[in-house]
Amino acid sequence: MHKIQLKKNDLVFVIRGKDKGKTGKVLKLIPETNRVIVERINFSKHFVKADRSRNVQGGVMEKEAPIAVANVMLYCSECGQGVRARSRRLEDGSKIRLCHRCETMIEKQK
Ligand SMILES: [Zn+2]
Secondary structure: OOOOOOOOOOOEEEEOOOOOOOEEEEEEEEEOOOOEEEEEEEEOEEEOOOOOOEEEEOEEEEEEEEEEEHHHHEEEEOEEEEEEEEEEOOOOOEEEEOOOOOOEEEEEOO
């Protein structure tokens, strides 16, 4: 099983599927199926029946469905596209993730 390279709250760029070209924030990782849930990406509509006893309003609900990790890439705001990241260890021992193309720091890890 591949390890998911992304992390929660990463900004990702969708490279395949109906939401191709969109960006969103990673809300949840699902390593078991190699999928992620990305904010406002891969929305699926489902109908909810009204249930007065539980005070549930009926109607069409929209919810993010998991998307395959292979369909998203880390987003670099400098490049304006999905990029591969690489990590580098700093002298103080902390690790940073850099954009593979422009070397902009994407994230600093403690
Ligand atoms: Zn970049």
